[in-house]
Amino acid sequence: MDLLAGLEPPPPAREEIGPGAVLLRGWALPRVEDLLVTLAQVTAAAPFRRMMTPGGFEMSVAMTNCGPAGWVTDRSGYRYASQDPLTGLPWPPLPEIVRDLARVAAAEAGYAGFDPDACLINQYEPGARLTLHQDRDERDKGHPIVSLSLGLPATFQFGGLKRTDPVRRVALAHGDVVVWGGPSRLFHHGVLPLKDGVHPLLGARRINLTLRRAF
Numbered sequence: 687m688d689l690l691a692g693l694e695p696p697p698p699a700r701e702e703i704g705p706g707a708v709l710l711r712g713w714a715l716p717r718v719e720d721l722l723v724t725l726a727q728v729t730a731a732a733p734f735r736r737m738m739t740p741g742g743f744e745m746s747v748a749m750t751n752c753g754p755a756g757w758v759t760d761r762s763g764y765r766y767a768s769q770d771p772l773t774g775l776p777w778p779p780l781p782e783i784v785r786d787l788a789r790v791a792a793a794e795a796g797y798a799g800f801d802p803d804a805c806l807i808n809q810y811e812p813g814a815r816l817t818l819h820q821d822r823d824e825r826d827k828g829h830p831i832v833s834l835s836l837g838l839p840a841t842f843q844f845g846g847l848k849r850t851d852p853v854r855r856v857a858l859a860h861g862d863v864v865v866w867g868g869p870s871r872l873f874h875h876g877v878l879p880l881k882d883g884v885h886p887l888l889g890a891r892r893i894n895l896t897l898r899r900a901f
């Protein structure tokens with residue numbers, strides 16, 4: 687009997703998921719432990735909170751930020767702000783390990799010289815989702831986006847320039863990094879409702895770091 691007959695081949699470490707868009711599987715794994723220590727410090731200073739959309743709905747994803755530019759939403763709209771509206775203090779500084787991971791991942795995906803000033807930290811508990819949207823609050827869309835997944839697995843949706851374009855579903859796991867820019871910088875994307883589960887390091891949640899150049 688061939689014990690390996692029923693096994694799928696492992697997915698490739700690097701996969702193009704759109705024009706100028708690359709999934710780097712397990713890419714952050716070697717640095718995850720250090721990353722989690724750093725993240726705990728950041729979220730102690732700037733706690734997760736569920737923000738309000740301009741339309742008046744509380745988001746299911748809890749968010750916080752580090753770096754000079756923090757993404758916020760409230761009844762007056764989406765924008766980047768230098769201060770945490772919860773504390774009135776500047777967002778915690780962008781940790782060197784996060785900045786470095788983003789720079790190296792971007793370069794690996796073909797975007798040398800990326801220097802993020804914004805790190806949005808999203809926390810998904812089971813059921814939380816992010817509907818299809820474009821990231822377009824940044825001043826210069828010439829810079830790519832680097833997105834790092836931690837904790838429970840999720841299904842990432844990656845569509846096109848138009849909201850109605852076909853959407854590809856991409857399974858994201860702990861340690862995966864997605865980089866998109868150039869022709870796909872303004873592609874619609876989202877995250878399907880998080881499934882129940884318990885991750886050995888993060889418990890019943892997924893944390894995603896979105897690194898961008900905002901200012």
Ligand SMILES: O=C(O)CCC(=O)C(=O)O
Pocket residue numbers: 806808816821833842875876877894896
């Ligand atoms: O959580 C993710 O994988 C995507 C996050 C995202 O699209 C965003 O923060 O704008």
Ligand SMILES: [Fe+2]
Pocket residue numbers: 819820821875
């Ligand atoms: Fe986004």
